[in-house]
Amino acid sequence: MSDIPRRLGGPAESRFDRAIDRAVREMMHVDPRPGFRGRVFARLDPEPVRSSSMFFRIAAGAGALAVLVLAMMVVRHYGTATVDVERVPSVADQRAAQEPQPAPPPVVTTPAAAPPVHMHRGGSRPGRRMTREMIPMPRVTNVFGSRRSAVGAASVDADAVWPTPTPEPHEDRPGTVAPLRIPGVEPPAPIVVAPLNPRGPGL
Amino acid sequence: MTATEASATDLDLVRLAQAGDVEAFGELVERNRRAVFRAALACVGNPAEADDVAQEAFVTAYRKLSTFRGEAQFRTWLLSITWRKAIDRRKSVSRWLKMAVAPARDESGEDAFDQMERVASTERSQEDTIVDEELQRNVMRLIGTLPRKLRDALLLAGTGEHTYEQISQMLGAPLGTVKWRVSEARRVLKKKLAALGYAYE
Secondary structure, X not given: OOOXXXXXXXXXXXXXXXXXXXXXXXXXXXXXXXXXXXXHHHHOOOOOOOOHHHHHHHHHHHHHHHHHHHHHHHHXXXXXXXXXXXXXXXXXXXXXXXXXXXXXXXXXXOOOOOOOOOOOOOOOOOOOOOOOOOOOOOOOOOOOOOOOOXXXXXXXXXXXXXXXXXXXXXXXXXXXXXXXXXXXXXXOOOOOOOXXXXXXXXX | OOXXXXXXXXXXXXXXXXXOOHHHHHHHHHHHHHHHHXXXXXXXXXXXXXXXXXXXXXXXXXXXXXXXXXXXXXXXXXXXXXXXXXXXXXHOHHHHHHHHHOOXXXXXOOOHHHHHHHHHHOOOOOOHHHOOHHHHHHHHHHHHOOOHHHHHHHHHXXXXXXXXXXXXXXXXXXXXXXXXXXXXXXXXXXXXXXXXXOOOO
C-alpha cells in the first residue's frame, strides 16, 4: 500500500500484468487427481457404444409393452370395480319405505346367469351403495299370450255363418232417452201451418 | 496403450472407439483430461467439482461418440460438451442451495477460490516465491469478483491448454469478442488493483 497518488503508468501496468498472469496461471494450472481415467471408466456403461437406432427400438418396444399392460390393468379395474357412493335418502325414498311394498314380481333367470357378485372394495362404509355389477334381464314370456291364440284376419274361417245383429229397443239401448210422457195429459195436436197466400186471406 | 495408439491421431482413436475399442477411448481420455479438467475448473471454480464435471463430460462423449462425424476436431467437440456440463453445474439448484446455506465456505472456512489458491500454491515455482504474496492473493480475489463473461474468458485463456478458437467455440462467442473480454478483464483488474493502493514501487 502506498499514499502516493496511483497512476497507471507503464511500469505499474507491467507489474500488474505480471501479477495477473501469475495469478491466473496458479489458479488454472491444476491437474486432475490421479486415477482420473479409472474414475471415468467406472462411470461408463459396461456395454460398448450402442447405436441410437437400437436404443430407440428397445425404448419403443418397452413403451408399447408398458402401454399394453396399463390398458389391461385399467380394463380390469373399471370393468369389475365397485363405486361406493354416499347417497342421502330423498323424500321419495322415505315415502316409499313407509308404504307397503308390493310383492316383487317373479324373476325368471336363465341358468347361465351367474348370481350378482358384490365386489366392494374398502370395507365398512356407511350409506347406500350403488354397485355397477351386472344384473341379468329376466326372460319373460309374451305378456299377450301365445301367438297361436291371437285373433287375426288370416285365421277367420270364410265359411262360418255369423248371426245378424238385431237392433236393441230404446229402453234397452244404453245411452238413449225415451220420449217424455206424462200420465193424464194428452199430447197436443200437431199444429198444421197452411201455406202462405201472397194475395192475402180470402182472395 | 499400444504403440499404434500412441502414434494415432485423435480422429484415428475416435474411429477405433466407435468400433468398440475401449482402450482407444482410454487413450483419448489420457490425451484430453487436462484440457477438459481445466475448462471445467475455469467455469465452476472448484477442483473437486471440476473433476466430477470432467468425468461427466467424458462419459457423455463416450455415449455420443457415434454422432461425432469428424467435421471439427475431437478436442473442440469434447470441450463444447465439457463447457455445457460445467454451465449446468454452475446453474444447478443444488449448488445454488449449497451456496445459499453456507455461502461459499466449507468446514475449514475456505471458499472455492481459496481452495484453488491452496492447491495451486503447492506447485509454486522458485520464481513465484519472490513476488509479492499479498498482491498475488488480492489478484486472485479480484478475479473472483469479475463478471462471469470476463472471468470465463480470462481463466480459459490462462489455462495454457486452449486456443482462442477453442475458447470461442466453448463460449459460443466470436473470436474477436473473446479477445476483447480477456483484455477487458485485465483492464478491470488493473483498475481495481490501483483502487486498492497498489502502484509502482
